[in-house]
Amino acid sequence: MAALTGLMFILNSCGAYFNQPFQQTPSRVGEFSKSTQGLLDLPEAADRVEVAVYNFSDQTGQYKPVENGSTFSTAVTQGATTILIKALEDSGYFLPIERENLSNLSTERSIIRNTKQEYIKNLNPNEPPLPPLLYAGLLLEGGIISYDTNIVTGGIGARYFGIGGATKYRQDRITIYLRAVSTSNGEILKTVYVSKTILSQSLDASYFRFVKFQRLLEAETGITRNEPLQIAVKDAIEKAVHDLIIEGIEDRFWSTKAGKETNKELVENYVKEKEEEESIELYNRVLKKRTAKSILSVSGGASLFDGDYTEKQPGYLARLEYQQKITNNLGFGLTGSVFKLDSGKQFSDMFSDASLNAYFNILPDDDLSPYIYAGGGVVYNIENSTEQKTDTFLKMQYGAGLKYYLSQRLGLKLFAEHNISFSDQLDSMVNGKRNDFYYNFGLGLDYYFNF
Structure with missing residues (x-):
């Protein structure tokens, strides 16, 4: 079993080994996460809901781990609010309203208003006034509440007559909570909890042997692949937005444009998927409740x-x-x-x-x-x-x-x-x-x- 696991790991790591970067690459459009397509494939919404996000931040307080010394770099991205707003926009069910930098928006509107007043006074009395700001019917709150490192570590290796190789892996875990709050009465309508594992892998091989008297041959090669933390955060947030939409459809807070049949199909598929995911423990053990005695x-x-x-x-x-x-x-x-x-x-x-x-x-x-x-x-x-x-x-x-x-x-x-x-x-x-x-x-x- 250990040998099979090691072989699968080596074959999986070979993709990174044979795609090593040897030159600079130009900028590109950001990658999709595992949950992006599921969010984009949602049926069209009947009506978009105005939603405000003031702050969706890193609440872990963790700094990036280093082998020697200390660092003040945070372990988790501080741009989770921006990622959440992008996910809300991509879903098509929400109309995000700027609230993270509301002071900047207010300052700019004051400049526009003062300029218009001067223009109206001196040149054009018929100049229309500045339209009012949109207000949100829904607030989204929460944040990244946990970043757990080394929840699973392991590897396999062997060495014989100076020829050896080893593979190692490490799994971290990030957890977020997202809640929807009604602005009319402050009621918390829904809370969604999502976690995402982050995989790091390494593959090393070495050769160490005396080929002649006082002649030593030594060779080493290896590759390390780390799942980007920002992509993991994006994946978790997009999954949370997707689940929030489906649970909102289930409780009739909003609806798809197609109507009841599509709503029912979406909810049934989601409930089935949720039951399967809830039966899986932290270490990917599938648990089933058995009633027979x-x-x-x-x-x-x-x-x-x-x-x-x-x-x-x-x-x-x-x-x-x-x-x-x-x-x-x-x-x-x-x-x-x-x-x-x-x-x-x-x-x-x-x-x-x-x-x-x-x-x-x-x-x-x-x-x-x-x-x-x-x-x-x-x-x-x-x-x-x-x-x-x-x-x-x-x-x-x-x-x-x-x-x-x-x-x-x-x-x-x-x-x-x-x-x-x-x-x-x-x-x-x-x-x-x-x-x-x-x-x-x-x-x-x-x-x-x-x-």
Whole structure:
């Protein structure tokens, strides 16, 4: 798994490696973020809403990290208000009104008004007066409230005989809140919360080796790619504006020009997307709420005996199991199995066992969930029950497995189990101080239900 992850990372970084800049480039139109197209593709609005943004600022108070010394450069752009106004304009649902530099606007209007008054007085009494300023029905407030660094770091590397390579990555996270406030009564109509991760990657390779006596060959290459923080802020703000528009349509604050059917489709798609995103935790784990408390399982597999005979051959295993959840992580289960323990020509018998286990699910809300269990039970020799005095033995067992949920009702599981008997007579032979034990390996199908 680690090797596959490293390979994918290396291939992804090669795009940057083979597109290295070797000359200056001219200015260009600003790049789209991942959310820009979704904002531009919104249906046309029925009416544009006048909106004012006084200040949408960096509220983190963080300075840019450096390896040595200190810096007074901020970690987050201070131009978030400008980015927000651009997103509002691009959406087509809002008519932004200048409020960030209102004093400049007021000063200029005073100059115009004084000039017009002089013009009217001396030259043209019919000169129209300066029109009034637009006023906003909606205020947008909020800001960048969090910038978390190194929420995930990692990498992979190897070196052999002076030849080596390594990849590293780091993930940061920015969070914004955007709220809409009614200017008529000060009511907060909507609050939107959006987060965006910021990825940094590096790829390095080196060669270090003596090729001849006192002749050392050393070579290094590498590339580092950092996601621009400004693009990440732009992405988060555009996503917040998009979500604010859809939630406003849902609550009938505004509407699309196409009408109810388009409104309904937009809201349904948004609700579905929101449910999927809310089921994903910080580290991209998809969580699903599972309501079933009971599990019926059928499994098949192999058994491997480790007794007093040196020869060991796999036998088959069939198992029926019932589990009951106590909490989301804990549960207990009853297991009945039929299996064959085989030591070749020396020993081969059929057995059955019954076990009671306690289970601990490590990631119960993930689609792929490892689990561990332990308990005790009895094992019974089916074939030789009439030939030997002792045919029932006490035992204990522990094991681990991996579950994969196909749906809310069905799942697959893979498990491995170690069974330790409290007797040395499972193979009808007593030899040495160690009791007999055996392993079970299986693949099963789970059915989840409630009584």
